[in-house]
Amino acid sequence: MLFGLFCLIPMGFRWGFFAHKKINRLAVFTLPPEMAGFFKKNIEFLTEAAVNPDRRRYAVAEEAPRHYIDLDDYEDSAVFKLPRYWNQAVEKYGEDSLQAKGILPWHIYRVYLQLKEAFLINDPDRILRLSADLGHYVADAHVPLHTTKNYDGQLTNQVGIHGFWESRLPELFYEQYDFYVGPATYLSNVQQTAWQIVAQSHLAVDSVLRFEQQVAKEAERFSFETKGKQTVKVYGQEYSQKYHRALNGMVERLFRNSIKQTGNIWYTAWVDAGQPDLKKLIEYKPTEEEIAKRKQELLLWREQTVKTRNHESEN
DSSP: OHHHHEEEOOOOSSSOHHHHHHHHHHHGGGSOHHHHHHHHHTHHHHHHGGGHHHHHTTTOTTTGGGGOOOGGGSSTTHHHHSOSSHHHHHHHHOHHHHHHHOOHHHHHHHHHHHHHHHHHTTOHHHHHHHHHHHHHHHHHHTOGGGSSSOTTSTTTTOTTHHHIIIIIHHHHHGGGOOOOOOOOOOOSOHHHHHHHHHHHHHHTHHHHHHHHHHHHTTSOOEEEEEETTEEEEEEOHHHHHHHHHHTTTHHHHHHHHHHHHHHHHHHHHHHHTTOOOGGGGSSOOOOHHHHHHHHHHHHHHHHHHHHHHHHHHHO
């Protein structure tokens, strides 16, 4: 009977929908004028589509591993030793093993390449969809519990901490955060940046777990709140404040860096595509024939690029 009256708010294993939407939305304002018009015109789509990768997890079998990497399932110092490039990693560990442990940093690079190609062929729909997806994966890489097999505290008697850290805390304290992160900057190596993000997040795992264990000795974890017609069991306000204070600004720092790095990678993909004129795409929708032609041109460009590199490597 009590279950019908009270329930613990479900906490998905991700930045909450609230945070993902905010991150994509705020990343738009890091972009230079040459990009900002197109992205601002479509800011509502980028905001709402920020959660599409999470929705796909329930429909696409391959989606889930793209959101995490269990670094502690590898040998010691794995974050510094794992191959940075996918083909090298597959050669060393095998694709099935990699998928089982999560492929987040490699997938960030893959989506960046897809976004660059979308810019190259001037496909506005694909640019927007991939930009929204990329923001989601970049944000996930900033969540410490996306880098460990103890992703929800299930190994340390802290079940629920994942959603507590990435959903409850941002929703409670969002208005206290400073979200001015400066303009997007060009990244010389997106793949290395993805790994740097994951490495920094993984270093915070111990603090995320240990501080919550300490606060649990001082205060009651849960209280009840009314949401609509439902009374729900949640991490209490006092408990949340103590934990948030113990983390010493961690959630805000990682939230801010999620915004900045999302803008950086969008910007880098655009620059690497030759800085196409996005103003022409604001009201433009290419026909299927135009997109097909551009895809064919892209294939030819890829072939020529490979030939050039092969030729250069022979000298």
